[in-house]
Amino acid sequence: MKQRGFTVAEVLIASAIFLSITASLLALYRLGLGARTRHEAHQRPHRAALQCISYLRNELRVVQLIQPSDFSPGTAPVPDILYRRPAFDGPLQFDGSGTPRWALNCRLSFEADHRLWRRPEGPTPLPRSLVHLGPGGLVQFRRLNDQLLSVDIRADFGDPKAVVQLHQNFLLPNQP
Numbered sequence: 001m002k003q004r005g006f007t008v009a010e011v012l013i014a015s016a017i018f019l020s021i022t023a024s025l026l027a028l029y030r031l032g033l034g035a036r037t038r039h040e041a042h043q044r045p046h047r048a049a050l051q052c053i054s055y056l057r058n059e060l061r062v063v064q065l066i067q068p069s070d071f072s073p074g075t076a077p078v079p080d081i082l083y084r085r086p087a088f089d090g091p092l093q094f095d096g097s098g099t100p101r102w103a104l105n106c107r108l109s110f111e112a113d114h115r116l117w118r119r120p121e122g123p124t125p126l127p128r129s130l131v132h133l134g135p136g137g138l139v140q141f142r143r144l145n146d147q148l149l150s151v152d153i154r155a156d157f158g159d160p161k162a163v164v165q166l167h168q169n170f171l172l173p174n175q176p
Contacts, residue, residue: 045134045155045164052116052131052139052153053168056108059118060149060170062086064102068143077140077152080109086174110139134158147172 006014060083067082068075084102105121108130114137119127133139136156144150149172155164 041157041159042162044157045159045162048131048133048137048157049153049155049164049166052133052155053151053166055116055130056151056168056170059108060172062174063106063172064174064176065143065149065172066105068141071143071145075142077142077150079111079140080107081141081149082107108141110137136163144169147175 063083063085065081065083067080068078083106085104085106086102104125107119107121108116109119110116110133113132114135115132116130116139117127118130133153133155134157136154136158138152138154140152142150142152149170151168151170153164153166153168156162
């Protein structure tokens with residue numbers, strides 16, 4: 001009777017084929033992970049800058065800007081602004097002259113921790129970190145005229161190929 005089984009050569013050839021396929025799959029997996037990591041690192045500044053613009057757009061559409069109050073042409077940009085928010089305890093309230101009643105002063109400031117902060121003034125409100133723009137990040141405000149605020153945003157997380165710089169002008173319709 002003949003014995004059935006594999007010879008040593010057959011086992012070695014099958015093992016070598018299996019090992020080469022496994023090594024190829026592992027290399028492809030690592031290549032894919034590296035591409036994903038590079039893509040996420042490249043997208044991070046874009047997401048941070050767009051998140052900053054989105055927050056500023058939502059926050060500044062109904063405010064009355066207090067500082068910076070100077071809008072002469074040579075005015076240097078500043079890292080923070082002070083503004084009033086309307087009272088939203090129900091419908092928007094107006095005084096006898098038709099001016100909205102303002103409830104809360106807030107400060108938007110870009111600080112040394114490379115974050116944009118919203119700091120309400122008052123006894124109970126807590127500051128809120130809005131967006132982190134990276135170690136090379138920057139937010140600067142410049143008032144162009146009585147109803148126009150210019151904002152420069154830079155998001156930089158250390159990759160020179162992925163630095164994002166945006167410039168946005170905001171119309172401030174509720175100015176005195």
